[in-house]
Amino acid sequence: MNTPHPPLPSSTATRTTASTPLSYVSSEPHSPWGTYLAQIDRVEPYLGRLARWAESLRRPKRSLIVDVPIEMDDGTVRHFEGYRVQHSLSRGPGKGGVRYHPDVTLGEVMALAGWMTIKNAAVNLPYGGAKGGIRVDPKQLSLKELERLTRRYTSEIGIIIGPQQDIPAPDVNTNAQVMAWMMDTYSMNIGATASGVVTGKPIDLGGSLGRVKATGRGVFVTGREAARRAGLNLDGARVAVQGFGNVGSAAAELFAGAGAKIVAVQDHTGTIANPGGLDMAELMPQVRREGGVGGFAGCERIADEDFWGIDCDILIPAALEGQIDVLRANRLRARLVLEGANGPTLPDADDVLAERGILVVPDVICNAGGVTVSYFEWVQDFSSFFWTEDEINVRLDKIMVEALRRIWDMADQHRIPLRTAAFAVACERILMAREMRGLYP
Numbered sequence: 001m002n003t004p005h006p007p008l009p010s011s012t013a014t015r016t017t018a019s020t021p022l023s024y025v026s027s028e029p030h031s032p033w034g035t036y037l038a039q040i041d042r043v044e045p046y047l048g049r050l051a052r053w054a055e056s057l058r059r060p061k062r063s064l065i066v067d068v069p070i071e072m073d074d075g076t077v078r079h080f081e082g083y084r085v086q087h088s089l090s091r092g093p094g095k096g097g098v099r100y101h102p103d104v105t106l107g108e109v110m111a112l113a114g115w116m117t118i119k120n121a122a123v124n125l126p127y128g129g130a131k132g133g134i135r136v137d138p139k140q141l142s143l144k145e146l147e148r149l150t151r152r153y154t155s156e157i158g159i160i161i162g163p164q165q166d167i168p169a170p171d172v173n174t175n176a177q178v179m180a181w182m183m184d185t186y187s188m189n190i191g192a193t194a195s196g197v198v199t200g201k202p203i204d205l206g207g208s209l210g211r212v213k214a215t216g217r218g219v220f221v222t223g224r225e226a227a228r229r230a231g232l233n234l235d236g237a238r239v240a241v242q243g244f245g246n247v248g249s250a251a252a253e254l255f256a257g258a259g260a261k262i263v264a265v266q267d268h269t270g271t272i273a274n275p276g277g278l279d280m281a282e283l284m285p286q287v288r289r290e291g292g293v294g295g296f297a298g299c300e301r302i303a304d305e306d307f308w309g310i311d312c313d314i315l316i317p318a319a320l321e322g323q324i325d326v327l328r329a330n331r332l333r334a335r336l337v338l339e340g341a342n343g344p345t346l347p348d349a350d351d352v353l354a355e356r357g358i359l360v361v362p363d364v365i366c367n368a369g370g371v372t373v374s375y376f377e378w379v380q381d382f383s384s385f386f387w388t389e390d391e392i393n394v395r396l397d398k399i400m401v402e403a404l405r406r407i408w409d410m411a412d413q414h415r416i417p418l419r420t421a422a423f424a425v426a427c428e429r430i431l432m433a434r435e436m437r438g439l440y441p
Helices: 032-046 048-058 106-122 143-157 176-190 214-230 246-257 280-290 304-309 326-331 347-355 369-383 389-414 418-437
Strands: 062-071 077-088 094-101 129-135 166-170 238-242 261-267 270-273 300-302 314-317 336-338 359-361
Touching: 032 048, 032 106, 032 347, 032 418, 048 418, 062 106, 062 143, 077 094, 077 106, 077 143, 077 166, 094 106, 094 176, 094 369, 106 129, 106 369, 106 418, 129 143, 129 166, 143 176, 166 176, 166 369, 214 246, 214 314, 214 336, 214 359, 214 369, 214 389, 238 246, 246 261, 246 280, 246 314, 261 280, 261 304, 270 304, 300 304, 304 326, 326 347, 347 359, 359 418, 369 389, 389 418
Parallel strands: 094 129, 094 166, 238 261, 238 314, 314 336, 336 359
Antiparallel strands: 062 077, 077 129, 261 270, 270 300
């Protein structure tokens, strides 16, 4: 499964239609959308007769750009740009998070929506893919300004979201409180409580137990299975984590609980390392108290770029997309890469890692624990019957293990990397649904 990709013809030659590229977003190779398109190009040779529908994967079904004006606390009015992209609805309503970040662009949101389409199909959830975002630095807003921003954005995208249409969830810089505001705004606008319009809500508003740590738990479960197949014992394994929010910190805690040593952590406050292992029992309260790992004692502060040369067994990129380029891929000293973030590895870096024999568990399966428990929350909201956290975790483990097994079988069958295999499994499901539904009118 680490065999490099076979050479492909030019992207225009591999496509089954003469359609032109989208004119309103960058498809440069290292852009998020360009990365997504390259991944689709790579999987197309394995789609057989369904390749005739592959162009639908390169074109989002619906992209909405909205103006989000709000009154600031000082009485001024500021305008922010927001997005909601529904990439595919062939397998069910759209599903995907909403991020607040100063670097959010339409192209990034399109790519994230595309990856959600693949991810939901890879774990066989009855969803299509969607994503949303606002170009804003939420740290510069007061709590009331953040609420006004969220409510106005929800009202603007309310024309395309809904429990059976498109279900947002938390993502970068959004949380359960933001989801509560979104649910309340949508409910007020339709005149009825619609708890299923978002997931990742507070427990008291219909949220699911186990949701906050679900993505990190999924990283651990897939990492545990990959390590077993690779002959890597987790007891004593050295783990490096980039990004220490809900995903990275939860994964780190679970790996530490399995006997692994967390030897390096990087977040927006800096990079810390300890070859003997960081004390998680002391680190976690520090992060909750201070908001980052930068001031943690009992470790070495290292340059951010040196993180990519840390001697470790498992590397978990759990921050933003586009982190592992060719230069960093050549520096990695890990046996296993677990993609906690969406799109952290560029396609040419993927080739380098394959050539070096470094196993990559791709984002579309590795970090699918969050959307899987979001699906559980959605189901529980419709039935008004809620499961225990133990039941949630058992169901999550079973779905993740089975999904990874199916992908691994595909990788072994075609002697292709896990990413291509994950896309092949997912795209077959997506395009089969597209074919059976046909074109209307």
